[in-house]
Amino acid sequence: MNDTTQTAPSSVRGRGGARGTSAPPAARTARPGRGPRRHSIRTSQWAAWGFLTPVTAYLAVFYAYPMYKNLDLSLRDYTVMSFVHGGAPFAGLGNYTTVIHDPTFAPALAHTLIFTGASLFFQYTLGLGLALFFHQHFRLSATLRALFLVPWLLPLIVSASTWSWMLNSDSGVVNYALHLAGITPVDWLTSPHWSLISVILANIWIGIPFNLVLLYSGLQSIPAGLYEAAALDGAGAWQRFSRITFPLLRPVSAITLLLGLIYTLKVFDIIWIMTRGGPVDSSTTFATWSYRLGFGNLLPAFGPGAAVGNLLVIIALLFGLIYIRTQRTTPAA
């Protein structure tokens, strides 16, 4: 496990270094003399872009084009027929105003924010607590930490159906545990008061490993000498955490939270499989609403569905840009 944790800092450095601080290799490998050297730089530029051609074409055809299609969908009145035969009338921002005035809009927005906020808060705090715990290097700590990865690696549909089974009103193990504790059973998935909480619970469970691994690798990059010095100065455990660990972990924390945010905003599978956003929109987020509009009904509403999706993209990109900024300003840790 040790060798992997070392790749973390070096890879971060690698990405930072790729932004052109060192001289381009072309200049170094070029033969002396003006003419050939220039020639060599130009050929190497060609070669370099030659290697980038597949990914550039890929991004254009399989990212930019679907995104453009999606934008186009959101600006037109699409039906299945107009998909095949063309000729969907231009609707301007009509789909967007429809969506914003839809009674689902406000709850979906609120649920998206609550789902994201609550998931992030608990994933991060639990992940950090566990990272601190596992950082103490006791027997079996590496093995147990590896086992913690399991929930993150399982297909989401597997986790979601397992949680559905555990939260089943009549024969779920969670209600049985409540029964043992003398608490009346809860309709986790079928009551509008509990459905959002249920999907948040499942999502926290899935996200803890990701937070644990990233924060653990961050802890490893804090020099042990600092703790020894602090201990000599008589700092207690809490002081060591609040004065050393937490401040020095800030860059890693920021990246963990932002990656988690971007990931959580687009969570769809878990909610859709556990509750389908219901009952009566009580666990609908932008992601599931968009899906339901586009694919969940017999008569698909592609235009409004795409509009909801694009609103989600705007939110995600907003936070994404913050993420990229922090990546740039964070010195190689």
Added chain:
Amino acid sequence: MNTPTPTRARARAGWKTALGIVFTAVMLFPVYWMLNASFTRDQDLRKTPPSFLPLHGTLDGYRAVLHEQLPYLGTSLTVGLATVALTLLVAAPAGYSLAKLRPRGSGTLTFALLVAQMIPGIIMAMGFYAILLTSHLINTLPGLVIADSTIAVPFGVLVFTAFMTAIPDELMQAATTDGAGALRTFTAIVLPLSRNAIVTVSLFTFLWAWSDFIFASTLDSGGGHQPITLGIYHYIGNNNQQWNAIMATAVVASIPATALLIIAQRYVAAGITTGAIKD
């Protein structure tokens, strides 16, 4: 650090191991509960209290998987391998170029890749639906493979770039002095040295393609060949309350993830820390 006597230190460490085992057990309880349900007889599924050990275990659930889910598993395997091939083909050369050749404008491309990682799957699904419908690739495996690869390509390029940056420039200079062009340097030196990156990217790509539900359900739900995620989904959707069969399918669908964790644990952690975003 204060230095407790060795015995006390050992006792404290033992206490931590015990606590760690408790934490792990709590965390993995859902996984155990899935396994338990997959072996439970129909008549015992609704029992109160639930059986915490499948004492009267049955393989009925797994028999159902064998009878009904094998084609789905085959499709998932095919789609996963094809997605890996496509992703490696696109991402490895790009990583080489970004790490070692660094042409003008590559910063913009890196930026585009970071943005691409942030686009929610539902957006891509809708766009792909429109495109695949007009190009008659809807409900076909190539269409699904292309869509699945979009989850992995940006991640793949980032991982390859990070790994290949660590390859010493001297090795490549030596090749250039021997008259090797960029392509030969790539295939003869860079690729063989990037085995770890290839393994990491392949593992994650396969796992994501295997686990994908959103593209499968939007782009392949009417197809003749459907992946295992849809197999499970149909089980749940049919409202059949055969939870042992559902959970048995879930267990089988988890095999690649488990195998991955056992065989390639160090690659998993490396992949996450290199900037993985699970889609």
